[in-house]
Structures are given as structure tokens and as C-alpha cells.
Amino acid sequence: MNHTIPQAIARLVYVRLSASAFTLVAISTLLAGCLDTLSDAHFATAEEARDAGYVHSGWIPPWLPDDATDIHEAHDVDTNISMLAFALPDPDALTLPDTCRPIEYAQLFDPPLERSWWPDEESLRTSYAFFRCSAEHTTYRFVGVSARQARVLHWRTYGN
Known part of the structure; x- marks a missing residue:
């Protein structure tokens, strides 16, 4: 069981980082479009x-x-x-x-x-x-x- 808890934490961290990265890319793309007026x-x-x-x-x-x-x-x-x-x-x-x-x-x-x-x-x-x-x-x-x-x-x- 000691091996599954670190793996679960690693997956959770990976999922949260991936979601954060996606959100950051999406916001950057929207802002870049807004700046070109x-x-x-x-x-x-x-x-x-x-x-x-x-x-x-x-x-x-x-x-x-x-x-x-x-x-x-x-x-x-x-x-x-x-x-x-x-x-x-x-x-x-x-x-x-x-x-x-x-x-x-x-x-x-x-x-x-x-x-x-x-x-x-x-x-x-x-x-x-x-x-x-x-x-x-x-x-x-x-x-x-x-x-x-x-x-x-x-x-x-x-x-x-």
C-alpha cells in the first residue's frame, strides 16, 4: 500500500498541473486575440x-x-x-x-x-x-x- 499512495498523489498532481497549464494557455490565447485591435x-x-x-x-x-x-x-x-x-x-x-x-x-x-x-x-x-x-x-x-x-x-x- 505504501506504493499506491505516492502514485495516487503523483497522478493528482499531474492532473491538476495539466488542467492549470490548459487554463493558462486558453487565457493567453484569448488575451492575445483581444490585444490585436x-x-x-x-x-x-x-x-x-x-x-x-x-x-x-x-x-x-x-x-x-x-x-x-x-x-x-x-x-x-x-x-x-x-x-x-x-x-x-x-x-x-x-x-x-x-x-x-x-x-x-x-x-x-x-x-x-x-x-x-x-x-x-x-x-x-x-x-x-x-x-x-x-x-x-x-x-x-x-x-x-x-x-x-x-x-x-x-x-x-x-x-x-
Whole structure:
């Protein structure tokens, strides 16, 4: 009988350690999935972005012009921050929502993410006209329009 008690204890310890290891792996897997909340997308046309559901889901605003091309979008599903840039043949024809008001560059908050497709600060400061629009899911929403570069920017943030 002396041999069966240590064997029983060894089995019990093995079962508990195995269950603990399984639980730890399961929790780690769930947390890893939760931490990856950033999403990036590129669409050749506005039609592609709409078909992919990005306008319907709200990551791209509904006022995206039909002739927008080279559309880059990045967002965080947990915080709702987002960035959008697209080419537009005639940016002067862009129709923004009535809630958008012109502002100066100095009144902007920095974009919430860093992306290679986003213009540098010098280009932003010298080539874009800016607007602040009402924001549904974040504190601030901005639009930048560059007639010279035929580009439009849109970003949502909570501020610096």
C-alpha cells in the first residue's frame, strides 16, 4: 500500500498541473486575440470600400465620394480612433457634412496612429485646409483637404 499512495498523489498532481497549464494557455490565447485591435485596409475604389462594409460599419464616413480612389484606412476597434486618406480627382467638389467647420492647422490634434501613407507635418501645414466635424464615437473628428495634392484626410481621436 505504501506504493499506491505516492502514485495516487503523483497522478493528482499531474492532473491538476495539466488542467492549470490548459487554463493558462486558453487565457493567453484569448488575451492575445483581444490585444490585436488595430486594423488596416486599402481599397482601389470607393465601390470596393462600400462592398467590404467599411462605410456601413462606420470606419469610413458615408460622405466618401463615389470617385474616391487609393483609399487607405486604419482603425482601432476598442477605442474607435481611425484614420482615412484617399485621392479625389476634384477635391474642390467635396461635400462635407453641415457639422464641419473650417479651422486652422494649430487647432488640430495629431492623428492617432502613424502610417506611411499619411502626409508628413510639413505637407499638412502647407498644403491642406482643415475642418472640425461633430464626432459620434470619439471626442474629435477632423478632415483635411488638399486641392494641390488631390488628397482628402479624415481622422477621429480623443486628443493629444
